[in-house]
Amino acid sequence: MPSIDIGKGLQALDYKKILSDSIALAKNEAGSSFNKLKPFAEHQFQQFAEDALFLANLKLKKTIDDEELKSRIQLQKLALQNVLLAIKGIGLVTAQNIVNGVLAIVATAVKGAIKVALPIS
C-alpha cells in the first residue's frame, strides 16, 4: 500500500477554489430559496392584511357579531402561523443544503489531494 504524505497532500488542496465554490454554492442556494419564498410570503401577507380589513369592515357594519369575528380572525391567525412555519422550515432546508454542499466540496478536494474518500452520503 503506497504511503501518503499528508503534508504534501494538504499543500495540494486548492483552498481558494474550495472557498470560491462554497461561496458560489451558498449564494445559489440562498438565492434560490429567496426567489421561491418572496412571492409566496408577499402574497400571503398581503392577503392576510386585506382579509383582516374585510372582516373589520363586516364588524363595523354590524354584519357579523363578536363571536363570528373571533372565529374568523382565529382562522386568519392559524393560517399566518402556518405560513411562518413554512418560512422557518425552508430556512432550515436552505442552511442544511448549504452545509452539506460545502462538506461535499471539501470531500471532493480532499479526495483529489490525498486520495481519501470521506464518508459523505
Place this chain on the structure above:
Amino acid sequence: MKNRIVVALLMPLLLVACFTVKFITGYDEVLDQTVNRMKTDFNVHFIKLARTIQDSDPNNQKFENFLDYYDHLQADLITIKARTSVLDGKAKIVKDQVEKLDSSFQVFITMHKRGIPDRQGDDHHTDQNAINSSFDAIIILQESLKTTGKPN
C-alpha cells in the same frame, strides 16, 4: 512546522466533513399527496357551500347537508396527524403545521355547525383564503424538503 499548523487548522473541518448534517425531516410523499388532495376537496366543498349562502334558501347551507364531506375530512385529518405523530424531533415544524391545519378545520366546522346565514356581500372568502394558506404552507415546505441534502 507549517504543515503541522495547516493540519491542526484543517482537522476539525475534516472531522466535521465525515458527516452530513440534518436540521429538518425529509420529504413525505404521502403527506404531500394527501394534503394536495385535501386542498382540492376543500375547494370543491367551499364552492358548493358558498353557492348556498348567496341564495335565498336559508336551509340549504345547513351543516347536516355536508356531512359526507366532513366525514371524509375528519378521516384525512386523522390520517395525516397519525402519520406525522411518529416522525422524529426533526419533524417538529411539519407536525406543528398539520396541527394548525387541524385546528383551522375545527374552527371552520364549529362555525358551520353554529350556522352560516345567507348574506349578500360576505361569501366567506376570507375563511377559504385562510384554509388555503394553511394548505399552501404545508405544500411549499414539502416541495422544499424534496431538495434536502442536495443543493438546488
